[in-house]
Amino acid sequence: MQRIFVARNVTEAHIVSGMLNAAGIKAEVRGQYLAGGYGELPITVETMPSVWIGDPAQGPNARSLIAEYERPTVGKAAPWRCEQCGEVHAGQFTACWKCGRERRPG
Ligand SMILES: [Zn+2]
Known part of the structure; x- marks a missing residue:
């Protein structure tokens, strides 16, 4: 397993994970159960929701998909x-x- 993405929240982690799985890249969300419940836990890369892929060879492909997801589109x-x-897709996908x-305009 290889961590490919650290999300700001669980929802975002699942969006990215679903996107990768749909593209044929086996991915899963980790760390989601640490959010809440452990109030004293420091927020670090280790405790934030993150997306992991099963095959590191697919890392470059996964990163390009994530870069597309993160690209801001005003x-x-x-x-x-x-x-x-x-x-259903995030707005930045075309x-x-x-x-x-x-995507149909409008
Ligand atoms: Zn479709």
């Missing part, structure tokens, strides 16, 4: 739903990661 932040398969369909 004015396009609203989530959208793929009209073909119904998958095409469906599940079926490849392009």
